[in-house]
Amino acid sequence: MLIFRSEEHIEKWCKAWRLPRGATLSVEQAWKLADSWYRDRMSPDWRRRTVEEAHELFRSLGLSSEFWRLA
Amino acid sequence: MTDDFKNRVRLRLYEMFLELGRSPSMAEIAGTLQCSVSDVAAAFRELAAAHMLVLQERSGEVLMANPLSAVPTPFVVETGADAGFRSWYGNCIWDALGVIAMLQRDGRVLTSCGCCGESMTVSVRQGEVEAKPPGIVHFALPAKRWWDDIVFN
Numbered sequence: 001m002l003i004f005r006s007e008e009h010i011e012k013w014c015k016a017w018r019l020p021r022g023a024t025l026s027v028e029q030a031w032k033l034a035d036s037w038y039r040d041r042m043s044p045d046w047r048r049r050t051v052e053e054a055h056e057l058f059r060s061l062g063l064s065s066e067f068w069r070l071a
Numbered sequence: 072m073t074d075d076f077k078n079r080v081r082l083r084l085y086e087m088f089l090e091l092g093r094s095p096s097m098a099e100i101a102g103t104l105q106c107s108v109s110d111v112a113a114a115f116r117e118l119a120a121a122h123m124l125v126l127q128e129r130s131g132e133v134l135m136a137n138p139l140s141a142v143p144t145p146f147v148v149e150t151g152a153d154a155g156f157r158s159w160y161g162n163c164i165w166d167a168l169g170v171i172a173m174l175q176r177d178g179r180v181l182t183s184c185g186c187c188g189e190s191m192t193v194s195v196r197q198g199e200v201e202a203k204p205p206g207i208v209h210f211a212l213p214a215k216r217w218w219d220d221i222v223f224n
Binding site: 001002003004005006007009010012013014016017019021022023024025026027028029030031033034035037038039041042044048058066067068069070071 | 078082085086121122123137138163164165166167168169171172173175182184185189191193195198200201202204205206208210211212213214215217
């Protein structure tokens with residue numbers, strides 16, 4: 001996951017790597033995703049999320065398209 | 072191997088990684104847990120099989136303890152401007168912000184545009200994020216392919 005200056009730069013990068021355009025997030029959305037995903041990583045009780053738990057987290061951030069389906 | 076031991080190894084790894092500013096070796100972790108290096112290596116392998124760590128192929132040492140990277144990346148995370156400067160590497164922009172989230176303190180990511188290489192700084196202060204210059208985060212691969220090639224991703 002990379003950060004780019006603009007949509008135009010994303011398109012140039014995708015073309016150079018021969019990859020279809022993926023999903024984009026604003027910096028605010030990316031921060032919310034990072035905060036939700038990693039906030040508890042140092043907890044002694046931390047365990048890997050189940051697929052359904054991960055989907056629920058994505059959904060809570062508005063990331064509900066097929067792109068965000070883990071399985 | 073018990074889940075309790077694997078969890079102790081995982082936690083010690085993260086604690087030492089944050090303290091040292093680099094990934095501790097298996098031997099260093101074994102020394103602090105008073106167990107054998109082979110026990111730590113076995114715990115690493117099981118954690119990696121469960122996608123909780125990514126290991127270096129030859130040595131079996133840590134490559135990624137997400138969100139932290141054991142090798143330098145273009146995502147430098149800095150914290151503690153007023154309480155002791157610290158820095159680490161994140162695996163990607165998501166992970167770099169994740170280091171700040173995990174630490175629950177203010178920080179910033181020094182990075183660059185994936186296309187043109189222009190320097191960019193993403194700062195988090197009291198839960199508010201700001202990129203200078205402004206930017207957009209791009210996920211190239213859909214979620215179901217993230218673990219196909221986690222290093223590229």
